[in-house]
Amino acid sequence: MRNAGLGGWPARRAQMSPQRTAFVLAGRSVSYADVHRRATRLASRMREEGIGAGDRVAYLGPNHVAFAETMFATHLLGAVFVPLNFRLTAPEIGYMLRHSGASLLVYDPGCAQTVRALPGPYTLVALGSPAPGEHDFETWASRGEPDPIDVPVALDDLALILYTSGTTGSPKGAMLSHANLVWNCFNMMVGVDVTSTEVTLISAPLFHVAALNQTLLPTFLKGGTSVIMPSWDAEVCYDLIEKHRVTWMFGVTTMFADFARSPRWAEADLSSLRTLMAGGAAIPVALIRTYQERGLVFCQGYGLTETAPGATFLEAGESVRKAGSAGVPVFFSSVRVARPDLTTAPVGEPGEVLIQGPNVTPGYWRDPQASAAALTEDGWFRSGDIAIMDEEGHLSIVDRIKDMYISGGENVYPAEVEEALFAHPAVAEAAVVGMADQRWGEVGRAFVVLRPGAGVAPGELTGFLRSRLAKYKIPVRFEIVDALPKTGSGKIRKSELRDRPLPG
Incomplete structure (x- = not known):
């Protein structure tokens, strides 16, 4: 052939x-x-x-x-x-x-x-x-x-055009070659030990690269079984895990939070699950601990559509000690954290994540300008994400560059604030954006979804954050909402939240 x-x-x-x-x-x-x-x-x-x-x-x-x-x-x-x-x-x-x-x-x-x-x-x-x-x-x-x-x-021929979420402006068509997909599968099989007896639950949308290339394709390559869910439903997920003895599944924060909120959480038979894998956005440590306390292996990774998608991965052996970390660079790729001049940032200093390897996109379909902006002259892909690399080479995602805002001259990373909010027992989901302020330049505006039946008193969330965050990081507005706007892949549409008018 x-x-x-x-x-x-x-x-x-x-x-x-x-x-x-x-x-x-x-x-x-x-x-x-x-x-x-x-x-x-x-x-x-x-x-x-x-x-x-x-x-x-x-x-x-x-x-x-x-x-x-x-x-x-x-x-x-x-x-x-x-x-x-x-x-x-x-x-x-x-x-x-x-x-x-x-x-x-x-x-x-x-x-x-x-x-x-x-x-x-x-x-x-x-x-x-x-x-x-x-x-x-x-x-x-x-x-x-x-x-x-x-x-x-x-292998170098073009295989996929995947359109980015389009949270701002027109979506771009990220090109992925057959080689990009194959090398990502190799990276996945190194990190997860995918077996020929794997029973993988495909619960995230397949038009999103993570469901396709982090689960379905590696499972197919190894000869395992993919159990396909047409759409996410926590109760159906429990049924399928028990019926088919699912061993592996991928999800984003909102899916795993939804799953753990089910009344079936405490008693369901989840003994077949060997690996839970999360990505798409930073996962709150409190949520990761919820799964680990249930005796489940919860591994976080980091990547983008343009990296097919895996760039870093936290393997099972490190998943407890390094909970909250996105892991180390995948086996066949290189990752570094860079300053604005593209020099490598020292340990502990926030900078932009750059990725290089055989899994990295050759560029964007019919968009040479965007391709040139995304790739450095020596072939590093500029992610637009801010992260910190620790002394062991583990990456911790801080936020998107475009989501960061500056309040009183200080950088505020919404993901850090959202994680602190998630630790409150009444909070199911949270999203923080910057809004204009005459005195401070920008201040935080938090949108919060409460757990079913929960409530919070006025000022309660502000008080909760005081012992956890510096004062300048605490949002000045908290708005309780029924749901957060999301993309098809489960990411929160922060651009829509930024544009939302203030109530009354």
Whole structure:
């Protein structure tokens, strides 16, 4: 086989472990042999529609086995896969389709209204109930004998275009090569000891690089089983862990906080879980301790879409001693903390995180200016995140550069304030942003979601923080809200909070 990229994986896995279960969704199991046959049929049909090497194929819908099948079929042809956030509006999706130049779109019926509002023209493939002129995904995947496909694909060829969350301005299309994805899988298998008997719960959205490349792809590479959740639901998560004896799962802070708040937390059988892995944003130490006190191994990592995504990882053996740390650089990558002039910052000094390695993006699709701004001349990716490196080489994420604000000449990192707030027993979630102030320049404004049934008295949160933070770090406003605005990957939309008008 001349396909050195991901498109060759189903055939190789089918040869090594044909009857082993690759995916489980809603009680249906799909073997590795099934994935190979279905992906090859899909690729044959795509080729009949004119898809070839370098063309872009988009996918719009919740987590589904069809996501993986479409991705592998796309890569069999040497084409580029473009997963889209199904929670976005038609104008947002339309921008990404136009910008990527996608010519074929596979979509879930739940997204039909959005798809109908797109200007097109696109070749449309529906996972169910296709409209006139559209193709039926299941017919493509399950019928007919596929023609042999042996398209040459090199590891350095482009595999994915992943659009960033777009919390400010138009989203950028981060390009990831097959090599970027493969090296990240290697890094993951070193850090987590992924096994062929792994049962991985895919509970975060697959259009987000962490769910795709930190869990599903390493599990597929090793021949384990991925149990797919269409969307996050804490109670369904408990059911799936117990039913399938899940060993490994990834989540973001909001998911793990939600899971631990369930009435089932204390008594549920979680004995099969070998590794819990978190990322996407700094995880409050109080939340990590909640899991460790339950006897669970909770590992934090750090990365970005542009680093495919893993940059650092805290392995199980260090997860208690270094709780709250994002770990050390992954095996095949280098990470350093830099001052504004890009010289390396000394131990303990906050600076921007820079990453270099075979997992780092070659740049942004059709955006040479953004690519040049993100990559230094000697190939280090500028993350825009602030961190501190300790004397043992462990990274602690402080905040995003753009989220930091200056109050009375002092830098305030909202993540530090949010972590302190999270320690209050009534607080379920918190987000802090800077707002203009005539005297101090900027001061903090905190948005707080309370735990069910909890309440806080006026001034209680201010008093709680006084013994934990310097006075200039304590927000001057606390607003109790029902929920925080989030991106599809679970990150808080702080730009929306900054723009929110003050009450009355």
